[in-house]
Amino acid sequence: MLKNRHIQGWLQASPLTLVLIGFLILPIITIVVVSFWQATEFSIIPAFSLENYEFLFGSHVTYKVFYATLKYAAITWALTLLIGFTVAYYLAFHIRSQTMQIALFLLCTIPFWTSNIIRMISWIPFLGRNGIANSALQSWGVIDQPLEWLLYSDFSVILAFVHLYTLFMVVPIFNTMTRIDHSLIEAARDNGASGFQTLRHVIVPLTKPGIMIGTIFVLTLVMGDFITVRFMSGSQKANVGRLISNDIALLQYPSAAATAVILLITVLIVIGILLRFVDIRKEL
Amino acid sequence: MGKRPGSFYVLSAVFALFILFLYGPTLTIGILSFQGPTGGLTFPMRGLSLHWFRDLFEQQAVGDIWGAFRRSLALGLMVMVTTVVVSVMGGFAFRKRFYGSGILFYLIIASLVIPSILISLGVGLIFSQLGFKIHWATSGFGSQLTWTLPFGLLIMFAVFNRFDKSFEEAARDQGASPWQTVRYVVLPIIAPSLIGVGLFGFTLSYDEFARTLLTAGSYNTLPLEIFGMTTNVTTPVIYALGTMTTLFSLLIIGAFLLTVWILGKRRARLGSDAGKGV
Structure with a gap:
């Protein structure tokens, strides 16, 4: 009986399965169920009702907020991809000693293991009305008045996203790049390809799986975020996550749950599309 | 190993800027957490003190x-x-x-x-x-x-x-x-x-x-x-707390990386007895 690899496999995976059932599947089921409940100011009532969804789809705020969420995701994706690819390319193809490569790679990843909230707070002295950026620009005579849009704006929100999440692009792209066979690049050069042609026709196509994994990370982190938008916009901007967290703060759980269901469906559609382009298990 | 291409120097500069972008803000609040007692959330520094770190040890200031x-x-x-x-x-x-x-x-x-x-x-x-x-x-x-x-x-x-x-x-x-x-x-x-x-x-x-x-x-x-x-909280005490937390994280990361490094060394030393006639 215990010799059977299927039973053994499930036994060894049972702690994992229990955690995922208890803290992933059941919470999602609960959210879906509660999204059909009703709420008064003081309590939530188990009943079947579509009013949360009717309200959600009937409100123009919903569309605006979903648009803002997708906008943040798209801009952050483009910037993190550009920066992440460049950094990974530099590490993988321009650093020749392996020790140096590991050292610089660690330098890029260490901030990932420190607190996101502290890293957001640390932008305040830079971007504030009397912050470093404004004083510097004023002393150079570039501007006369302090720029008001540096902090508590879309700009600061996206800056923080890029600051927090570029690592999620660097790591998988670097990982795929280090596995590219260098003889392919030599072959391209021997056949007369310029540096840019090698990049465009050899390196980029071979790096696609890494790019896809980085994309999955960045898009899901930005789409599910609520804290960065709240903190960096001084509560002046909204995305879907904030819509949910505001409802939670008002104890409107059914309404929060309905928004959460729509957000989850959106995220899963995006991931579903991306997973068609990459086999994650093969890339590890 | 030939001469470095021109793109190497451009990309090195980009990489340096990226590192500055990653660490600059954290270093800045590290410096600002040593503000004098009358200092604010941004430069200039009004004196140099451990005032805000002391505040961390007082209940009423920080909860x-x-x-x-x-x-x-x-x-x-x-x-x-x-x-x-x-x-x-x-x-x-x-x-x-x-x-x-x-x-x-x-x-x-x-x-x-x-x-x-x-x-x-x-x-x-x-x-x-x-x-x-x-x-x-x-x-x-x-x-x-x-x-x-x-x-x-x-x-x-x-x-x-x-x-x-x-x-x-x-x-x-x-x-x-x-x-x-x-x-x-x-x-x-x-x-x-x-x-x-x-x-x-x-x-x-x-x-x-x-x-x-x-x-x-x-x-x-x-x-x-x-x-x-x-x-x-609108005083640099939050920077002091941020700096302490980040230092603690760095200490932990350092401890983990050091352990990996020591294990690697040990392995290189003890890993194989091939060719030693054991």
Whole structure:
């Protein structure tokens, strides 16, 4: 009986399965169920009702907020991809000693293991009305008045996203790049390809799986975020996550749950599309 | 090894700017946390003092940050140990390619990509509907595992994809029992990666905010406490706290990396007796 690899496999995976059932599947089921409940100011009532969804789809705020969420995701994706690819390319193809490569790679990843909230707070002295950026620009005579849009704006929100999440692009792209066979690049050069042609026709196509994994990370982190938008916009901007967290703060759980269901469906559609382009298990 | 192309210097400059972008803000609040007692949230520095660090040790200035720190530390260690054990077991399980492992794999990916606030909301709702009390060590602990386990498992998959099975076969041929094979052959080989899994488990838990927001109960963890401070504290004491937390994180990261390095050295020294006539 215990010799059977299927039973053994499930036994060894049972702690994992229990955690995922208890803290992933059941919470999602609960959210879906509660999204059909009703709420008064003081309590939530188990009943079947579509009013949360009717309200959600009937409100123009919903569309605006979903648009803002997708906008943040798209801009952050483009910037993190550009920066992440460049950094990974530099590490993988321009650093020749392996020790140096590991050292610089660690330098890029260490901030990932420190607190996101502290890293957001640390932008305040830079971007504030009397912050470093404004004083510097004023002393150079570039501007006369302090720029008001540096902090508590879309700009600061996206800056923080890029600051927090570029690592999620660097790591998988670097990982795929280090596995590219260098003889392919030599072959391209021997056949007369310029540096840019090698990049465009050899390196980029071979790096696609890494790019896809980085994309999955960045898009899901930005789409599910609520804290960065709240903190960096001084509560002046909204995305879907904030819509949910505001409802939670008002104890409107059914309404929060309905928004959460729509957000989850959106995220899963995006991931579903991306997973068609990459086999994650093969890339590890 | 030829001459460096021109693009090398351009990219080096880009890389340096990126590093500055990553670390600059953190260093800035590090400097600003030494503001004099009358200093504000930005430059200029009004004197140099440890005033704001002293404030951290006074209850009324900052609330219960030390209690929050102790809770975060305990929770981080709980999550770290659980993540390592469950990930290793999961890693072994997935090598067997059992029925349904594909579905379990997609659940792990789902756990990674699901917006954190959904876990927070869902777990909070379950606990309140069932009449359980939410607490950082129960609901908070489970919620954090949904974030740390996928990282642990992805590392284990990467490790076992590169694992040379002939080591195990050799052990078996020499008469080792399955348990002995795991204990004396497989675990020592994958040990450095397990330290990596531990590092992810501890730091991701220690810094986690969204998944603990609705699941920590009446006692805050440190990130929740810090976030609470951002809304009502307008003095550099928050920079002092940020600097202390970051230094603590760096200390932990350093300890983990050092352990990996020492293990590597030891292995290089003791790893093989080939050709030594033993």
